[in-house]
Amino acid sequence: MDIRLLRPSDIPLIQHANLENLPENYFLKYYLYHALSWPQLSYVAVDASRPKKTPYDYPKIVGYVLAKMEEEPADGVQHGHITSLSVMRTHRRLGIAEKLMRQSQLAMVETFSAHYVSLHVRVSNQAAIHLYQQTLAFSCERTEAKYYADGEDAFCMRLNLDEIR
Ligand code: ACO
Numbered sequence: 001m002d003i004r005l006l007r008p009s010d011i012p013l014i015q016h017a018n019l020e021n022l023p024e025n026y027f028l029k030y031y032l033y034h035a036l037s038w039p040q041l042s043y044v045a046v047d048a049s050r051p052k053k054t055p056y057d058y059p060k061i062v063g064y065v066l067a068k069m070e071e072e073p074a075d076g077v078q079h080g081h082i083t084s085l086s087v088m089r090t091h092r093r094l095g096i097a098e099k100l101m102r103q104s105q106l107a108m109v110e111t112f113s114a115h116y117v118s119l120h121v122r123v124s125n126q127a128a129i130h131l132y133q134q135t136l137a138f139s140c141e142r143t144e145a146k147y148y149a150d151g152e153d154a155f156c157m158r159l160n161l162d163e164i165r
Pocket of ligand 1: 085122
C-alpha cells in the first residue's frame with residue numbers, strides 16, 4: 001500500500017470513495033479547493049498491487065484524508081482540520097486510516113506550524129471514535145447538537161500537535 005499526497009487528478013476517485021463511505025458529500029470544487037489551497041495536507045492510499053492494464057488505467061484509491069488549515073481560527077491559534085477521512089470496506093482494519101491521519105498531522109506541523117488539529121465525528125461512529133481517541137489520542141472537547149443534516153449530534157475532537165513540533 002502506498003500513501004502519497006493527493007493530486008488534483010485523484011479528485012474524481014476521492015469523490016467516489018466519499019460517496020461510497022460517508023453521508024457527508026461535497027461538490028467537486030470543494031475537493032479542488034483543498035488540493036489547491038493546502039496541497040501538503042491531503043493524502044491518498046493507493047493499492048499498488050493492482051495491475052495496470054493500459055497506460056491510461058487509473059490507480060486504485062482505497063482511502064483518503066482531506067484536510068485543511070482553519071483560515072480564520074476563532075481562538076486565534078493556528079490549527080488544522082480534518083474535513084473527511086475514509087477507507088474502502090475491502091481495505092479496512094489494515095492501519096490505513098491511522099497512516100493517512102499521521103501523515104496529514106505531521107504536514108500540518110511541518111508546513112503550517114499548526115498547534116492542534118480538530119475534527120467532527122458522528123456520536124454513533126464507533127470505528128472512527130476508536131481510531132481518533134484510542135489510536136491517535138484525540139480528546140473530545142464537546143458535543144455539538146444536531147450538527148449533521150439528519151439531526152445526529154457530533155463530537156468535536158482535537159489533538160494537540162505541540163509534542164510533534
Ligand atoms: N470498530 C472498532 N474499532 C475499529 C473499527 C471498528 N469497526 N475499525 C477500525 N478500528 C480500530 C482499529 O482496530 C485500530 O485500533 P488499534 O489502533 O487499537 O488497533 C484503529 O481503529 C485504526 O484502524 P485503521 O485500520 O487505521 O482504520 P481503517 O483503515 O479501517 O479506517 C475508518 C477507519 C476511516 C473509520 C473506516 O472504518 C471508514 O472509512 N469508515 C467509514 C467512513 C468514516 O466513518 N470516516 C470517518 C468519519 S469522521 C471524519 O471524516 C472527520
